[in-house]
Amino acid sequence: MIAELERAVGAGNVMTDPAQVASYACDGLTGYRVSPSAVVLPATTDEVAACVRICADAEAPYVARGAGTGLSGGALPVADGVVIGLQRLRTILAVDVENERVTVQPGVTNLAVSAAVAPLGYYYAPDPSSQQVCTIGGNVAENSGGAHCLKYGFTIHHVLAATFVTADGRITRLGHPVPDSPGIDLLGVVVGSEGTLGIVTEIVLRILPRPEAVDTLLAAFDSTDAAGDAVSRIIAAGVVPAAIEMMDRLTIEAAEQAVHAGYPDCEAALLVELDGPEAEVRSLRPVIERLCREAGATEIRRAEDPDQRARMWKGRKAAFAAMGRVSPDYYVQDGVIPRTKLPEVLRGIRELEATYGLRVGNVFHAGDGNLHPLVLYDGSEEGASDRALEVATKILELCVEHGGSITGEHGVGHDKVCSMPKMFSGDDLTVMDRLRAAFDPSGLANPGKVLPTPRLCGEVPGFHRVHPVEAAGLGERF
Amino acid sequence: MLRPGSEEEVSELLRAADADGRKLVPRGGGTKQTWGRPAEGEPLSLRELDRLVALEPGDFVCVVQAGMRLADLDAALRADRGHRQRLMLDPPHGADATLGGIVATNASGPLRHRYGAPRDLVIGARLVLPDGTRAKTGGKVVKNVAGYDLARLLCGSLGSLAVITELAFRLHPVPEESRTVLLETRDAARAARFAAAARGGGLMPAVLELTWPDGRVVARFDSTPDAAKEQAAAAAAHDDEARVLSDSERRMLGPRIEGRPWTADGPVVGVGVPLARIADLLELAAEHGEDLALRGGVGVGEARLKAEPDAVAAFVRGVTALGGHVARRRVPDDLLGDAWPADDPVVRSLTLAVKAQLDPRGTLSPGRLAEAA
Numbered sequence: 001m002i003a004e005l006e007r008a009v010g011a012g013n014v015m016t017d018p019a020q021v022a023s024y025a026c027d028g029l030t031g032y033r034v035s036p037s038a039v040v041l042p043a044t045t046d047e048v049a050a051c052v053r054i055c056a057d058a059e060a061p062y063v064a065r066g067a068g069t070g071l072s073g074g075a076l077p078v079a080d081g082v083v084i085g086l087q088r089l090r091t092i093l094a095v096d097v098e099n100e101r102v103t104v105q106p107g108v109t110n111l112a113v114s115a116a117v118a119p120l121g122y123y124y125a126p127d128p129s130s131q132q133v134c135t136i137g138g139n140v141a142e143n144s145g146g147a148h149c150l151k152y153g154f155t156i157h158h159v160l161a162a163t164f165v166t167a168d169g170r171i172t173r174l175g176h177p178v179p180d181s182p183g184i185d186l187l188g189v190v191v192g193s194e195g196t197l198g199i200v201t202e203i204v205l206r207i208l209p210r211p212e213a214v215d216t217l218l219a220a221f222d223s224t225d226a227a228g229d230a231v232s233r234i235i236a237a238g239v240v241p242a243a244i245e246m247m248d249r250l251t252i253e254a255a256e257q258a259v260h261a262g263y264p265d266c267e268a269a270l271l272v273e274l275d276g277p278e279a280e281v282r283s284l285r286p287v288i289e290r291l292c293r294e295a296g297a298t299e300i301r302r303a304e305d306p307d308q309r310a311r312m313w314k315g316r317k318a319a320f321a322a323m324g325r326v327s328p329d330y331y332v333q334d335g336v337i338p339r340t341k342l343p344e345v346l347r348g349i350r351e352l353e354a355t356y357g358l359r360v361g362n363v364f365h366a367g368d369g370n371l372h373p374l375v376l377y378d379g380s381e382e383g384a385s386d387r388a389l390e391v392a393t394k395i396l397e398l399c400v401e402h403g404g405s406i407t408g409e410h411g412v413g414h415d416k417v418c419s420m421p422k423m424f425s426g427d428d429l430t431v432m433d434r435l436r437a438a439f440d441p442s443g444l445a446n447p448g449k450v451l452p453t454p455r456l457c458g459e460v461p462g463f464h465r466v467h468p469v470e471a472a473g474l475g476e477r478f
Numbered sequence: 479m480l481r482p483g484s485e486e487e488v489s490e491l492l493r494a495a496d497a498d499g500r501k502l503v504p505r506g507g508g509t510k511q512t513w514g515r516p517a518e519g520e521p522l523s524l525r526e527l528d529r530l531v532a533l534e535p536g537d538f539v540c541v542v543q544a545g546m547r548l549a550d551l552d553a554a555l556r557a558d559r560g561h562r563q564r565l566m567l568d569p570p571h572g573a574d575a576t577l578g579g580i581v582a583t584n585a586s587g588p589l590r591h592r593y594g595a596p597r598d599l600v601i602g603a604r605l606v607l608p609d610g611t612r613a614k615t616g617g618k619v620v621k622n623v624a625g626y627d628l629a630r631l632l633c634g635s636l637g638s639l640a641v642i643t644e645l646a647f648r649l650h651p652v653p654e655e656s657r658t659v660l661l662e663t664r665d666a667a668r669a670a671r672f673a674a675a676a677r678g679g680g681l682m683p684a685v686l687e688l689t690w691p692d693g694r695v696v697a698r699f700d701s702t703p704d705a706a707k708e709q710a711a712a713a714a715a716h717d718d719e720a721r722v723l724s725d726s727e728r729r730m731l732g733p734r735i736e737g738r739p740w741t742a743d744g745p746v747v748g749v750g751v752p753l754a755r756i757a758d759l760l761e762l763a764a765e766h767g768e769d770l771a772l773r774g775g776v777g778v779g780e781a782r783l784k785a786e787p788d789a790v791a792a793f794v795r796g797v798t799a800l801g802g803h804v805a806r807r808r809v810p811d812d813l814l815g816d817a818w819p820a821d822d823p824v825v826r827s828l829t830l831a832v833k834a835q836l837d838p839r840g841t842l843s844p845g846r847l848a849e850a851a
Contacts, residue, residue, distance in 0.1 A: 180805075
């Protein structure tokens with residue numbers, strides 16, 4: 001198989017040396033590591049299809065990979081399998097501004113799309129925090145969101161069409177550059193399928209005109225409940241800001257230490273961004289300020305210029321990495337709750353903190369209920385990492401109990417497969433499995449992701465047991 | 479007609495039909511049974527499943543049974559005084575259409591311009607497969623990427639993959655103020671130019687609707703009172719004959735364009751063209767003179783044609799040549815002709831594979847998706 005792969009893409013683009021393939025052993029979730037038997041780097045759609053056909057003929061599992069920034073282990077290799085790295089497919093193929101669309105290869109970074117169309121007054125709306133490095137191919141696989149998806153939606157709302165390599169290596173086009181084409185929405189289900197249905201090799205994206213005006217406010221509160229009340233008032237008033245982000249004291253302090261964003265000293269901060277027509281933003285700003293004050297805001301700051309706005313966002317976007325300042329290790333979760341259940345869920349998280357003796361910081365996309373709890377622990381302490389995983393899993397259970405989801409934007413990946421049965425019944429999962437089988441009857445495309453298997457999860461799913469991957473010496477936790 | 483009253487009954491009816499080899503055609507309000515290819519089978523009405531399951535405006539979410547009419551959901555949302563929110567869908571025949579049917583057809587109207595099609599607004603579903611399996615997909619939160627998004631697959635599936643029994647949708651607030659700008663012109667290039675100007679330079683209409691051959695461009699700006707007024711005035715300034723309508727003119731305009739192009743007999747197709755080809759589409763429409771009625775948002779819409787195979791074929795070829803697509807909405811068999819673009823063989827095989835996994839015995843709406851499915 002290796003010789004065939006070398007013939008398909010050139011010997012220099014196939015790696016089998018253990019030291020070389022080791023750098024592909026994990027994605028952004030570094031706790032799980034599996035070394036693949038080979039990494040192959042195709043440069044064209046035809047080469048991707050050839051690689052997939054070779055894997056299919058050899059019955060070798062394969063995992064497509066973009067920049068490897070994912071936080072759920074979606075690009076975790078399979079032992080004895082092949083990683084198909086798409087980083088050489090990084091050309092912006094067409095900018096068609098009069099039809100408001102851009103065609104890119106999957107290895108193009110998210111931010112590069114916006115950068116390419118910025119001089120024309122356009123941008124690409126989904127903005128995951130990793131947008132400087134994460135790729136469009138990965139965004140499509142994960143249906144990535146970002147801070148502005150309350151108003152602008154997710155990747156699914158911005159992908160019009162794609163060149164698609166099927167799980168057995170055929171090439172086709174899904175979707176249409178003009179929306180609402182007839183036929184079942186195959187592309188709609190491929191977006192967010194985490195590389196388990198096939199591989200996209202060209203993507204047609206919708207771009208939007210840059211909003212005329214942007215206004216960013218930072219409001220301080222004495223409690224997360226008060227900040228949550230402000231969000232409720234904003235929504236009841238019929239305002240949909242471009243973003244509403246909430247941070248609690250622990251995350252504010254960490255972000256301050258890391259990037260000196262100038263956040264106020266408070267229990268909870270709300271970052272509210274309005275965008276749109278100048279007149280609309282102008283008339284809504286006082287409304288937001290009044291609603292925040294009515295909810296008990298102790299201080300409201302407004303970004304006076306783009307630099308101040310960038311600093312406010314820097315504090316928020318650096319929150320994950322900043323946790324390194326206050327704790328040796330941390331574990332990020334990605335639960336979703338109905339926004340209105342926030343006070344109850346935060347109380348539940350505080351109880352878990354007390355029970356397990358671990359601190360949890362909370363960053364919250366408050367408009368759409370996407371909660372990122374950061375469970376802090378010291379990996380050098382005996383049993384601490386297991387306790388952290390247990391807390392993280394219990395937080396996901398809390399989210400599901402309150403009518404939410406185990407993942408809002410990071411994907412199920414490898415990390416949360418065993419939590420899927422908490423959200424979905426056996427029948428629900430069987431139907432998903434039947435869909436998977438329609439696209440990939442041989443089950444070679446990114447196996448072990450999204451849907452739980454008895455081999456991975458045993459009869460009682462959960463992280464609180466020795467993971468079979470660990471037991472088999474195939475992976476370890478952090 | 480079969481009229482199950484619960485999801486359990488839907489499941490029992492489907493399992494029995496599947497076992498006996500009987501064919502079923504799911505149906506809501508029955509307003510879009512002509513969409514897609516013709517399907518043969520006993521009608522399975524979902525109208526008894528008409529309950530509002532949950533209304534959570536604080537989370538921008540509502541959950542309904544599939545047989546609930548859009549009009550009834552609208553009434554329930556209007557009754558909520560604390561939040562002024564709507565499900566932003568206005569498909570053809572909206573008064574009688576059910577939410578399950580709207581999703582199964584992925585039908586949209588003028589509001590699509592800002593809020594998207596049903597596939598952009600549905601966040602979860604419950605469904606029943608022909609073997610009786612009851613399952614859910616998605617959830618009741620706006621943001622959610624857990625598992626495959628089967629709800630999206632059901633959008634536009636025309637009742638051929640599964641029976642939808644429940645749906646969760648994203649809601650949007652009703653804007654404070656609306657201002658409408660109207661341009662009337664029979665000059666295709668001028669209409670297209672104005673439509674482009676009305677969404678350029680910071681202008682963000684909620685609705686931007688073209689009708690032809692009467693030659694109307696309607697741009698509606700929904701926002702705060704100041705902004706709606708400013709935006710409408712700025713849009714109207716782009717053409718000497720464009721004007722901001724008074725409230726009474728606006729009320730009169732509604733009935734003049736509502737229901738188009740369905741209000742007269744003749745084959746109807748869905749139409750999509752690239753944004754930059756709208757003038758070309760209008761020129762193409764003009765070739766058909768008064769025999770063709772067209773409505774569309776920017777890029778996607780519907781056209782009614784003269785019931786002649788040559789006319790239909792010419793229009794279908796013309797739209798395809800513009801880089802667009804057409805869909806069968808109400809096209810009699812004898813008008814199908816050979817002008818319709820052939821399905822890509824791989825897309826066709828994936829479609830048939832999905833159908834075979836979810837409905838292996840071909841129980842639901844046979845023939846609707848493709849001749850063999």
